[in-house]
Amino acid sequence: MKVLDTLHRWTGGLIGLVLAMLGGTGLLLIHEDLWNRLPHAGDAQVQETRLLAETTQRIMADPVRRPQSILFASADFGLNRLTYGGGAGAYVTQSGEPVIAWSDRWQRPEIWLFDLHKKLLADDLGETVIGIAGLCGVFFVVSGVVLWWRTRKTFEWRLWPARMTRPAIVRHHRDLGIVVAPLLLLSFVTGSVLVFRPLSVVLFGPGAPREISKALVSPPAPDVHLGENLDWGAMVRQARARFPGAELRMLSLPRKNSGVITLRLRGPQEWLPNGRTTVWFAADTGRMIGARDAGELPRAARGYNVLYPLHAAKVGGLPFRLVMSISGLALTLLGTFAGWAFWFKRPKPKRR
Known part of the structure; x- marks a missing residue:
């Protein structure tokens, strides 16, 4: 038990601040619609095929200003997002009128916050570090429950430590952790599996x-x-004719000279925000070369597609968003206090 306690403390001290960052950025991203206020962001979503086709043609027709992808407006956000190379992008109305543009990701907080949460602003290496942090989080939850069991009779619910002393912080960390353990386990497991398939x-x-x-x-x-x-x-x-009940979500140009234009849709049964229902077109002629109905995917693939909506609270409406907000807030507090107590509140060695 002593070895487990030591391993829990040292690992928490080393990676606690990373977990706190994940909790804080995740909390902000869950409620992005509350602070990302832009003109026409509250417009009702348009999914009429004729209007979607006209807007897409207008945006993509000019080779000079053609974006790499279009993320179409959703029920929660009424603007189309255009993505260009080098982190540039723009928001336009659902009829294609410009609203705001940026030349790099640092000009839009929702973009760099998402990149920080997912990849630590370090691409594939950062994503690997995030995945390892998620696995450490699973270990913290399991080991924390085991360590808490010895002191369960002293349990006391507190959102904030009674005093800013090391014993009070440790007790608060232990008791708050046991309360939110199921939510943290959900966040860590879904996040880790998304990184490490x-x-x-x-x-x-x-x-x-x-x-x-x-x-x-x-x-x-x-x-x-x-x-x-x-x-x-x-x-x-063609995509709407193939999947008439699906919501148009994203159009992407070929990547790495793949020769395929991808159009993603979200079926009525899908939880994934951008869906996995997909139609592919040949890049030279626009001819449809394939289609996939997400509802017909194997069981494991359908289950995998559920992980992100659960992790990011993209399902369940406001009640589940509030539940996952508790997870993000608690992780921020636990990680911050763990790092502070470990590095700045450690007991001084006694003089002989």
Whole structure:
């Protein structure tokens, strides 16, 4: 038990502030619609096929100003987001009128906050560090429950330590942690599996990683370049005809010369904000070359698609957002106080 306690304290001291950052940024991102106030952000979502096709054609027709992707307005946010190279982007109305533009991610807090939360602003390396931090979080929850059991008779509910002394902070850390342990475990497990897909074997059984990767792979990409005069509106109409009940979510140009234009939709049964229902088009002609209905994916792939909505509180409405807000706030407090108590409130060695 002493070894477990030492390992819990030292690991918490080393990575506690990273977890606190994850809790704080996650809390802000959950309630992005409350602070990301822009003109027309409260507009009602438009999903009429004709208007979507006309707007898409207007945005994508000019090769000079053509974005790499369009994230269409949602029920919670009434603007289309355009993404360009080098972190540049813009918000436009659902009819294509410009609202605001930026030249790098630092000019938009919702963008760099998301990148900080997901990748520590360090791309793939940062994402790996975040995944490791999530696994450490799972260890903290499990070991914390075991260590709390010895002192369960002294439990006392407090949101804030009674005093800013090390014993009071340790007691607050222990008791608050046991209260929010299920929520923290949900956040850590879903976040870790999203980063390290092989861990999905724990949730969905043997063979799950391979089944998920196979189910989500794109069709074979033709070796072609992007055409000059494509009918972008026709792609929207074809996608809506293929999946008439689905919500149009994102249009993306070919990546790494893949030769495929991707149009993602969200089916009525999907929790994932941008959906996994997908239609692919040849980049040179705009011809449909494949389609995938997320409702027909294997069980493991459907389960994997549920992880992000649970992690980011994109399902369940306001009640679940408030529940996950408690998780983010508690993680911020636990990580901050753990790091502070470990590095600045450690007992001084006694003189002999």
